Amino acid sequence: MKKLFTVLCLCLLLNVRAADQDRYFEIAKNMELFTQLYKELNTYYVDDIDPNKLMTDGINRMLDGLDPFTNYITGADLDEYQLQTTGKYGGIGARIAKMGDHVVITDPYEGYPAQKAGLQAGDQIMEIDGKVATKYNSDEVSQLLKGEPGTKITIKVKKSITKEEKTLVFNREEIKIENVPYFGMVNDKVGYIKLTMFTDNAAQEVQDALKELKKNPNLKGVMLDLRGNGGGLLNEAINICNTFVDKGTNIVNTKGKIQEANFQYATTGKPVDTDIPLAVLTDAGSASASEIVSGSMQDLDRGIIIGQNTYGKGLVQVTKPVAYKSKLKVTISKYYIPSGRCIQRIDYSHRSADGIASALPDSLRKEFKTKSGRIVKDGAGIEPDVKTEEQKISPIAIALYTNNHIFEFANQYKHDHAILRDANNFSMSDEEYNQFADYLKGKEYEYTTSSEVKLADLKKSIKDDSYSEGVQKVISDLEAQIKHDKSKDLLKNKPEIKRLLEQEIASRYTYEKGRIANSLKDDPEVKKAIEILSDGAKYKSMLTAQK
Numbered sequence: 001m002k003k004l005f006t007v008l009c010l011c012l013l014l015n016v017r018a019a020d021q022d023r024y025f026e027i028a029k030n031m032e033l034f035t036q037l038y039k040e041l042n043t044y045y046v047d048d049i050d051p052n053k054l055m056t057d058g059i060n061r062m063l064d065g066l067d068p069f070t071n072y073i074t075g076a077d078l079d080e081y082q083l084q085t086t087g088k089y090g091g092i093g094a095r096i097a098k099m100g101d102h103v104v105i106t107d108p109y110e111g112y113p114a115q116k117a118g119l120q121a122g123d124q125i126m127e128i129d130g131k132v133a134t135k136y137n138s139d140e141v142s143q144l145l146k147g148e149p150g151t152k153i154t155i156k157v158k159k160s161i162t163k164e165e166k167t168l169v170f171n172r173e174e175i176k177i178e179n180v181p182y183f184g185m186v187n188d189k190v191g192y193i194k195l196t197m198f199t200d201n202a203a204q205e206v207q208d209a210l211k212e213l214k215k216n217p218n219l220k221g222v223m224l225d226l227r228g229n230g231g232g233l234l235n236e237a238i239n240i241c242n243t244f245v246d247k248g249t250n251i252v253n254t255k256g257k258i259q260e261a262n263f264q265y266a267t268t269g270k271p272v273d274t275d276i277p278l279a280v281l282t283d284a285g286s287a288s289a290s291e292i293v294s295g296s297m298q299d300l301d302r303g304i305i306i307g308q309n310t311y312g313k314g315l316v317q318v319t320k321p322v323a324y325k326s327k328l329k330v331t332i333s334k335y336y337i338p339s340g341r342c343i344q345r346i347d348y349s350h351r352s353a354d355g356i357a358s359a360l361p362d363s364l365r366k367e368f369k370t371k372s373g374r375i376v377k378d379g380a381g382i383e384p385d386v387k388t389e390e391q392k393i394s395p396i397a398i399a400l401y402t403n404n405h406i407f408e409f410a411n412q413y414k415h416d417h418a419i420l421r422d423a424n425n426f427s428m429s430d431e432e433y434n435q436f437a438d439y440l441k442g443k444e445y446e447y448t449t450s451s452e453v454k455l456a457d458l459k460k461s462i463k464d465d466s467y468s469e470g471v472q473k474v475i476s477d478l479e480a481q482i483k484h485d486k487s488k489d490l491l492k493n494k495p496e497i498k499r500l501l502e503q504e505i506a507s508r509y510t511y512e513k514g515r516i517a518n519s520l521k522d523d524p525e526v527k528k529a530i531e532i533l534s535d536g537a538k539y540k541s542m543l544t545a546q547k
Helices: 002-044 051-064 075-086 139-147 204-213 234-243 289-299 395-402 405-416 430-440 450-464 469-484 486-492 494-522 525-533 535-541
Strands: 072-073 088-091 095-098 102-108 124-128 152-158 165-171 172-174 182-185 189-195 221-225 250-256 263-266 280-281 304-307 315-321 328-337 348-350 357-359 368-370 375-377
Touching: 002 051, 002 263, 051 072, 051 328, 075 088, 088 304, 088 395, 095 139, 102 494, 124 139, 152 375, 182 204, 182 494, 189 430, 189 525, 204 221, 204 234, 234 250, 234 263, 234 289, 280 289, 289 304, 304 525, 395 405, 395 486, 395 494, 405 430, 405 494, 430 486, 430 494, 486 494, 525 535
Parallel strands: 189 221, 221 280, 280 304
Antiparallel strands: 072 328, 088 172, 095 102, 102 124, 124 152, 152 165, 182 189, 250 263, 250 328, 315 328, 348 357, 368 375
16 A cells, blocks of 8 residues: 555656646747747838837736736836835825816925915916926926925916916925825714825725824724725725724635745734724725725624715735836736635636626625624625615716816816815805806817717617607707706705715815815715714624524
């Protein structure tokens, strides 16, 4: 038996070595083929070929067959990637956007060079260090504005309302985009923390915010808003969980093909508060690190999840250096949260004949249990304990926003009103909303309602099927009846449009903090969180498995 076992082991080892040799041969063969093809194209193709673009396109096409999170990062793109992980860059501290032929300041960051120099939302950038800005797109203008902290920059702008031209000279600084752009009390007893990124220091910012909120002796509950947060650094997610759970709590296990990808992550520090009632707000834009935090709080029965299903990204990436200052961001493992589930929604390893990767079907999703025994499932992101409807935006509101009419009216409002009444809770009067309606007269903002889209489809179907003239007339009459009227739609959608205007106007006075604070007053998820956090018995029952 021993001899037989030895022979079997040797056969298995030889088979493994043979498989490895076959694999290495295939790699070497294809590398040689790729190199020869690249050389022949460069030599014989009728037009000149940009070798950098050809190679980059080839690499990206190769990676397209994997998952959307495995990416090639060129040296030119490295600064942008580092910004996503550190939140830092050298520049003036302002968001910009292309509007018509001009690049415009949309949001100056409070306390940074642009705001301190007097730049405001709506200012058109005309020149940067003598370069005419209209010759560049917004990405190129962004690069011109960036630079080493301490270096001088000269910007010529045209003011939004007065059209006065000004030349400003000031120094760039290191810009650190805050992970927590706003925190505060939403009523006398409930606090709120908005987390938008997981870059360096995210956990410290959350902990500092919670400590400030706890200075209020009436604080009875806290909500952590992860809506729209696409994730970031894994270690920051672990440390944010540590804010609310004890040291030594297992948060994530990662499992991959290589040994270094298999790891168990537990909290290592002292928590800020393990008892305060917690609500975590999520939506379809909450991904990756946001799902680790929300999923861990759910699995550990540490908080209630409120909102919509999260994105469903259960994959972990690391960056590996490659030649010429480039990097490869590559998926090396899947992560599993405390209950043992992986919340990855799309199976990229199995694709249809046309190359489409699909979501894990409900029939294959497995059940797991939280710490108290509540049932949770894998394979579809984090499903909230309290589901709310996604807020739909009307076609007219989208048109007003994308045509910059809300943006420009806010600029006019700031010019006409030196001080804003109660910025956090600012509400437009009916008279002010009527002023906005008057402001829109003669301005373009085309849109199509959902009823008009459906009717257009019906008309096409009827025409294709050659219905009688009588049917055609009925459809034409219906079309005349449902054709939208802009003035009526402005009235019908007044509450929604008003909210967008109020948030934009608030940002002109108190910047991003004002925009966020103002948005909370009519937020359905915030209202639901307040309701649950204010009812201790209900909160506890929701975190307990029902027998």
